[in-house]
Structure formats: structure tokens, C-alpha cells
Amino acid sequence: xxxxxxxxxxVLITILSLVAAQCASAPAPTAAPKAEPTKEEAKKEEPKKEExKEEPKKEEAKKEPKKEEPKAGEKVTxxxxxxxxxxxxxxxxxTENTSIYFIRxxxxxxxxxxxxxxxxxxxxxxxxxxxxxxxxxxxxRSDIHWVHRTADGKYEDLGAVKAQDVVYGVxxxxxxxxxxxYAFVLYLLQGAEExxxxxxPAATEAVTNTAVATPTVxxxxxxxxxxxxxxxxxxxxxxxxxxxxxxxxxxxxxxASPMPQKAIEQYGEQWTEAGNIVTNGPYTLKExxxxxxxxxxxxxxxxDAAKVQIDVFGGxxxxxxxxxxxxxxxxxxxxxxxxxxxxxxxxxDRVKGDATLSKELTIKPRLCNYYYGFINTxxxxxxxxxxxxxxxxxxxxxxxxxxxKGEQRPAHSFAPPGIFGTVAxxxxxxxxxxxxxxxxxxxxxxxxxxxxxxxxxxxxxxxLMHNTSEDHAKIAQAIQAMWQEAFPKAKLTIENQEFKVFLxxxxxxxxxxxxxxxxxxxxxxxxxxxxxxxxxxxxxxxxQNYSKFLNPEFDKxxxxxxxxxxxxxxxKLYEQAEKIMMDDNAAIAPIYYYTYVDMFKPWIKAVRxxxxxxxxxxxxxxxxxxxxxxxx
Amino acid sequence: xxxxxxxxxxxSIPVLLLLALTVFGLMRAIPGGPFDFSGDxxxxxxxxxxxxxxxxxxxxxxxxxxSYVLGDDVAGALCGTxxxxxxxxxxxxxxxxxxxxxxxxxxxxxxxxxxxxxxxxIVAETFPVSLQLGTIATILALxxxxxxxxxxxxxxxxxxxxxxxxxAIVGLSIPSLVMGPLLIWIFPMTLNIGNFGRWGAKPxxxxxxxxxxxxxxxxxxxLLPAIxxxxxxxxxxxxxxxxxxxxxxxxxxxxxxxxKGLREQVVIVRHALKNSLIPVVTVLAPLVVAVVTGTxxxxxxxxxxxxGRHFVDSIGNRDYPxxxxxxxxxxxxxxxxxxxxxxxxxxxxxxIRYD
Numbered sequence: 001x002x003x004x005x006x007x008x009x010x011v012l013i014t015i016l017s018l019v020a021a022q023c024a025s026a027p028a029p030t031a032a033p034k035a036e037p038t039k040e041e042a043k044k045e046e047p048k049k050e051e052x053k054e055e056p057k058k059e060e061a062k063k064e065p066k067k068e069e070p071k072a073g074e075k076v077t078x079x080x081x082x083x084x085x086x087x088x089x090x091x092x093x094x095t096e097n098t099s100i101y102f103i104r105x106x107x108x109x110x111x112x113x114x115x116x117x118x119x120x121x122x123x124x125x126x127x128x129x130x131x132x133x134x135x136x137x138x139x140x141r142s143d144i145h146w147v148h149r150t151a152d153g154k155y156e157d158l159g160a161v162k163a164q165d166v167v168y169g170v171x172x173x174x175x176x177x178x179x180x181x182y183a184f185v186l187y188l189l190q191g192a193e194e195x196x197x198x199x200x201p202a203a204t205e206a207v208t209n210t211a212v213a214t215p216t217v218x219x220x221x222x223x224x225x226x227x228x229x230x231x232x233x234x235x236x237x238x239x240x241x242x243x244x245x246x247x248x249x250x251x252x253x254x255x256a257s258p259m260p261q262k263a264i265e266q267y268g269e270q271w272t273e274a275g276n277i278v279t280n281g282p283y284t285l286k287e288x289x290x291x292x293x294x295x296x297x298x299x300x301x302x303x304d305a306a307k308v309q310i311d312v313f314g315g316x317x318x319x320x321x322x323x324x325x326x327x328x329x330x331x332x333x334x335x336x337x338x339x340x341x342x343x344x345x346x347x348x349d350r351v352k353g354d355a356t357l358s359k360e361l362t363i364k365p366r367l368c369n370y371y372y373g374f375i376n377t378x379x380x381x382x383x384x385x386x387x388x389x390x391x392x393x394x395x396x397x398x399x400x401x402x403x404x405k406g407e408q409r410p411a412h413s414f415a416p417p418g419i420f421g422t423v424a425x426x427x428x429x430x431x432x433x434x435x436x437x438x439x440x441x442x443x444x445x446x447x448x449x450x451x452x453x454x455x456x457x458x459x460x461x462x463x464l465m466h467n468t469s470e471d472h473a474k475i476a477q478a479i480q481a482m483w484q485e486a487f488p489k490a491k492l493t494i495e496n497q498e499f500k501v502f503l504x505x506x507x508x509x510x511x512x513x514x515x516x517x518x519x520x521x522x523x524x525x526x527x528x529x530x531x532x533x534x535x536x537x538x539x540x541x542x543x544q545n546y547s548k549f550l551n552p553e554f555d556k557x558x559x560x561x562x563x564x565x566x567x568x569x570x571x572k573l574y575e576q577a578e579k580i581m582m583d584d585n586a587a588i589a590p591i592y593y594y595t596y597v598d599m600f601k602p603w604i605k606a607v608r609x610x611x612x613x614x615x616x617x618x619x620x621x622x623x624x625x626x627x628x629x630x631x632x
Numbered sequence: 633x634x635x636x637x638x639x640x641x642x643x644s645i646p647v648l649l650l651l652a653l654t655v656f657g658l659m660r661a662i663p664g665g666p667f668d669f670s671g672d673x674x675x676x677x678x679x680x681x682x683x684x685x686x687x688x689x690x691x692x693x694x695x696x697x698x699s700y701v702l703g704d705d706v707a708g709a710l711c712g713t714x715x716x717x718x719x720x721x722x723x724x725x726x727x728x729x730x731x732x733x734x735x736x737x738x739x740x741x742x743x744x745x746x747x748x749x750x751x752x753x754i755v756a757e758t759f760p761v762s763l764q765l766g767t768i769a770t771i772l773a774l775x776x777x778x779x780x781x782x783x784x785x786x787x788x789x790x791x792x793x794x795x796x797x798x799x800a801i802v803g804l805s806i807p808s809l810v811m812g813p814l815l816i817w818i819f820p821m822t823l824n825i826g827n828f829g830r831w832g833a834k835p836x837x838x839x840x841x842x843x844x845x846x847x848x849x850x851x852x853x854x855l856l857p858a859i860x861x862x863x864x865x866x867x868x869x870x871x872x873x874x875x876x877x878x879x880x881x882x883x884x885x886x887x888x889x890x891x892k893g894l895r896e897q898v899v900i901v902r903h904a905l906k907n908s909l910i911p912v913v914t915v916l917a918p919l920v921v922a923v924v925t926g927t928x929x930x931x932x933x934x935x936x937x938x939x940g941r942h943f944v945d946s947i948g949n950r951d952y953p954x955x956x957x958x959x960x961x962x963x964x965x966x967x968x969x970x971x972x973x974x975x976x977x978x979x980x981x982x983x984i985r986y987d
Binding site for chain 2: 081085087088090093095096176179180181182183184193196197269270272289290291292293316317318319320322323324326327329330332333498499500501503504505507521522523543544
């Protein structure tokens, strides 16, 4: 019975919609009117547009402030896009550039990096190591305060940042319950690894009766044992497992910044949301519309707030670089740079040829290396001469000029310029990669390949692999052509795999027979010291050592350099290590050192950092010029 | 009828579960796990183990699925009471983490890549945006496609037909990858009409779905992507309507209707068009569902924070809960859409009955 009623209701509804449909489609023979509703919708816009055409200047000027002001008030705003949804604004958990860029605006660590990637004071004013290099003491300033921006935009001062907050932050990163991806960087602290690798503490809270009773006391004890402690409110002391001359670099990392214990305990996982977050830097989070937009706002209680001009920085999240470029050209955004997009390769030639745009282009070195690795254990590339021949036969200059186009610098070492211990300016190391004439390089390559037993590449069947990407494919094809010309009888093939599959194939523990002979890879600095390059990547014990390069002398040198405190001695050790890696073993073929290819509107004066996270608090903007341009 | 609907809904539950299991399993079968790498750097093995433990990835596959469907506390309880079950060791250890309440309680799990966010959050933020865009595009497509197809059929082999068919072919063959940038270049960039690069409405949405304001700002951001999305869509509808209507118009009962002396308008609209819509409606349901759950390309080009990206990005990130979650939502809507279509058949063609 009731089913019948519902059926009747349904029929009623359908009849109504039929009537509606008939009304809409009644004048079928002259269907044009049907499309009218859309036109009417469009018309709402049209009158404006016609005005725009007639008097574009006035209309835009009228329109723009209306749109912007409710969002930012009278505030000085730098508009950008954000390349991807930040994964986390929690300093313990952030791993990728976008998050780190914002964290550096909001959280002050003990030290920082200047424009040349040197370590400079930040929260700490001075630091020193004990004679044995194991104990590092940082003296902190006391005028940096925690602030909380409430949901209605008011600011609360939550007191000075203390040494205890640094201790809390470091312990929190290492806490297995935090599950920080970068925790291992702090393993050089005493007791850190033991704490971080202790079984999940949640096990003790398991609801089941049979839960294995992991002693909670133990975890607490392990946390206490970590080599970080507050001597007084403004002095923090770190105890290392072994001496590490590069430790001030580590103190600058986001994972070691002080963290607001109260807010974290109050809000749990939600503490990084706007309205909850407590920060201590020049900026704080104003708005985080997840997956849609991020805005940070100047912290008015900041010690140097009077010197900070930019009030608001941020914009919509936009995953497409070419769309960002169009927004830039339309004056919707002021920067084409981190945390958004650099200039897309496809637009680069046009930008360089354009009188206005070319002036806005800035190209800056970036602490990354693009290289081709050889699987050092897989014949025939277990032969250093063959590796060297392939490396020498790459015309890096022509590749940069014709393919990558970003004024990158040809590479002949692993650590790029700007990294402590780099040999990029010492042309004697890896000289065979960057000769004056490419013809000489080819001659050298042909000589080497003959010595290796493959004259003209006869009998070689080489597989090059890269992860799937149009840009990597272009580079691979160009290099394949160079090799083919230098070694006409070699058989060269290119393959590509999806990124994670590709990395999985290359893992040092994966079987060699599935691996290519040569693979594409890149490395970017976590901190600007060669330890993060030579030791972290190519030490034979490293999980990053995809090439399986093994040289005991190299291992010894980079480990010694890690423990050494004397900068001059460390430079020497890294020089020797690079020499072994490039000249004696040719473990990899470095191709170029990256650049940032960015654009800034002329009204922005940006101070840049080679590390992720420009100091926006030092930027200036000619706001009148921006408004004028937008009103155009 | 009601019985029929209930039966259809009940029978779709195993289908959805099977689908969840398939996606769940296939994702885990792809080489490379979610925490193997952080960026392009190999994750430190001890850190990786720690992370995997946090998300129950150290559990045997079966128990992971139990946790996904029923909740990890249920899995823990099962393991606690039935000690003979295999693979219970890790389950007992970390069942109390409470990271999954289970599908049965409406929890799609925790995302791996966006720390501290649940898949429910992600869907609640992005689905409304995709739904808004998809709905506008669908309305646009119907408003253009149906009349164009009808006209083309009625004026078969005249210039009207040729023009309509030509436009339909063009609309079908230009991919949104080309159409989107082209529209951006023509309208906002050259003519200074409209906007792009974000979406014109932001949360909170009314009822979690509708934008709070439908003013000029909203449309200035919505129209271009809707046109890009709706163009190919309308072309498909137009071609299908035309073909179907041409067939129906030659049927005997149309001749009968005309012989009875019915007005041409009534013959076409009530008798011919209604009947010819069956194939159109059949195709419409999956198309609409695909459009309202987000389209990767259009959303990306126009910088719209919709759900489309998660169908692609989460696979690259090996974010198992996200891809399983969005696929399930898509599938659920598809099941509902098909059910709706089946019900509409009964209205379009009264010979179809449900018992």
C-alpha cells in the first residue's frame, strides 16, 4: 500500500518535471531560445565587460579593490600562488618545500642561513662547542615571544620562547609517537636513535587485554636520555654521539625549532590550523583553507615588526605552472617563485625575448644537483673507465643552452657551489666533464672506451632509465644522441618508470638485474654542508646510495670530515673525497647544478635565500606601483 | 517499487565492498610503499618502520582490510578474543591507535601524505567544489546539447543539421587540455573578461554543498571551467539525441500520432523526444557522476580545489586511504546514478515495470 503511495508521489514529481521539461523544450523547432538562460547568466558579466573595453582603467580600478579589500583590509599584500597543498605546518612533520617555506616564516630556529647559505644567529645569539666537540651550547635571546592569532584576528602574547621549548621540540621530533619523517637527521644526538626507534608507545594503550605491556617508564626514560637539555631559560645544551663540525647547520633545521607545548597538547593534530597555531616568527598563519588557499600575516608583536613591510603573503593553491604564469601576466600575482612555481620551461624562450618580462626574470643558483648515476656493481659499468667515458661524452654546455635553458651551471662535482666543502670552483677535479672544447671531451671519451675494451662502443648494450616526465625525457634523448655520436657502435635505449616504482627499482638492496645501467637522479640540500651530500648519499652504508658506489677510502674521508670540527681540515677532506669519487671512480656523471628561474614584478624587492624559505620579512614592495599596474 | 529500490541498494553493498577490496589490494600491490621515500630521498628504514606502524601497515593484509571496514578497535577485539587467528601479533600491539573507525562507521581513514588529516576532511573540502562545477557544466551541457540534437534531427540534412553536427564533432574532439588554456587566453587574458586560478566560493558551504553567494564573483570564476567541461559533454548529448530521435521519428506510432492530427509540437516533444531519451539518459548518468566528482585536467588548469586531483595524485603518493576513499565515493554515486536511471526508464517508457 505504502509502496503505491510512494509510487504515486514519484509519478507526481516526474509529471511535474515533465511539464517543466516541456516548458523548456516547447519551442523545439526554434531551439535557439533554449540556450538563452545561459546567455542571461553570462549577461550578468557582459555589461561590465563592455565598460571594461571602453574604459578599462577606471573599471578595473573600481573592481579590484572591492575584491581584495574584504580579504586583506588595507594591508600590504604580496600575492602568489602556492604550488601544492602544504602537507603539514607542524615543524616536526614537514618534509616538502611548500610546508618548509611557510614554517620558516612562522617558526624561528636556533640558527638560520643567510643569502650565501652561511649559518647566522637567529633565536640563538652565539654558540660554542666543547673542546672534545661533543657538547654544543647555544645562548638564546629572550625577546622572542610566542604569539597566538585568534580566529577573529587578535594577537595574544604567550610569553618568551625559552630553552625548554627547544628541548620539547627536539624531543617531540624524536618521539616515535610523532612519527617524524626527518627524525633521523637528529640521530647524531646522544640517545636520539634509541628513543626514536623504541616500539610504538600506543601499544601500551591497546584496548585488548592481551596487549604486550611495553613499559611506559622506559619511553619516558628514553626521552630524558636524549642529548638536549635546558641549562637555564636561555641556554640550551646539546650532547652529540660523536663530534660534528656541521652541527650549527642542524640547529637551523625546522625539525629542531622550539615548539609550543601547550598549544600542541591542547589541540592535538589540529594545532597547526589557523586560529589554533602558536608561532614565534615574523609571520603567523592567517588563513589555511585546506587545498584552496594559504595566507600568512605579519606578527604585530614581533620584535622587529616596525621594520617588516609586507603584511600579508599568500594566495590560492594552484598545481599548474602555466596557469600561474598566466595569472602573473594578468597581474593577479606578484611572484613566480617558491612557494609557487618558477617560470615554466615552455614559456622561458618567450620571456627571454620579451622586453618587459625579461627584466623581471631572475636566475639564482639552487643547491641541487642533476646527475646520471651508474650502477657501479653491474657489468659492464663496474669498470670506472667506461663510466668516465660516458660521463665525458656529455656536452653539458650544449644541453643547458638548448634543452634546460635555465642558465644552469655545468657540473663536475657532486656538491654544488654554495655548499660548504664544494669543489665546484676547482676545475682540476672532474676536469674531463667540463673541458673548454667539447671535441676534446669526446676524444678523451673515445680513448677511455677503447681502453675499457669497447672501441666505438662496440658490444655495449646500455639502458638508461628516468622517472616519467617530459623534461627528463628531453634531457635523456639529448644525452642519448651525444653518446650515440661519440660511440656509434653502442646500442642505447631509454626507459622510464613511474616515480615510486623507479625509486623502488633503484634501491641499493634491490636486485641488480632489474636495474638499468644508468639512472637519472637529483639531490637537493637539507642543509648546506658537504656532509649532507657526500656522506649522506654516497657513503657505502647510506640508503641513498643507489649507485652502490663503494670505496673504503672515500667512506673513511667523509666520516672523518663529519667528526672534524676544524673547517679548514674539513674542506681538505671533502676535496679529497670528491676527487676519489669523480676522478678515480667516476661513480656518477653530474650534469648540472640547478637554478631557480623566477620572476618578480618590478614593484617587489625580494631578498632570496638559497635554502627553502625566503625571508619575506625583509622584502619590500612599492604598493602604489602595484595598485597602478592592477588598475591598468 | 520501494522493495525494488531497497533490493538494489542492498545488492550494491557487496559490490562496493568488493571494489574497496580491489582498490585496497591493487594499491598495495604497486611497487613502492607510501613511506619508502620522502620526496626523492629514501626514507631512513627505522623511521619508515615507525611510520608504517602508525598506519597499521605492519599488519597482515587481511587485518588491514578488517580495520578499514570495521575499525581497528574491532580488529583488536577480534584478535584479543580469538587467539587462534593468524597474524594477530602486530594487531594486538597497535590496535589501540584508533586511526580507523571503519567504513561501517563512516570513516574513510587517515590520509598518509597530509599529516593529521582524515580522508573525510579531504572529501568534505573538495567534493562540494567539484559538485558545484560539475552541476553547472551538466546544466550547460543539457541546455545546449538537447536542443541542438533535437534540431539537427528534425532538420536532418539541412544546413542546421550540418552546422550542429560540425560543432558537435569539434566539441567532442577538442580535449579540455586544449580548450581550457584557449579560453583562458581568449577571455581573461585578451578580452579581460572573467577570472581564473581559483574557485569563486569558499567554505563553509550551505548544507556542506552550496556556495553561500552566487554573485558575479562566483560566476566570473565558474563560467570558463564550466564551459570547458560542458562543451564536450554537450556535444556527446547532442549527437546521441540526434541519432536516437532520427530512429524514433520513423516509428509507426509517430505516424499514428500525426495521423490523429496532433500538433507537431506535441508529437515531437511528448511522443518522439521522450522516447528517444532512453539512450541519452543511460549515458548521462555515468557522465554526470564523472563530472561532479571532479575532473583532473579542468580543475588543474583553472586552479580549482576540487576532488579530481586526488584520483591521480594519491596514486603517485601511494596514499592508500585517499585513493580508496575517493574511488568508493565515485562508485557509490555511480551505483546511485544507475539506480536513478533505471527508475527514469519507467517514466520514459511505461512498458518498463519494476516488481
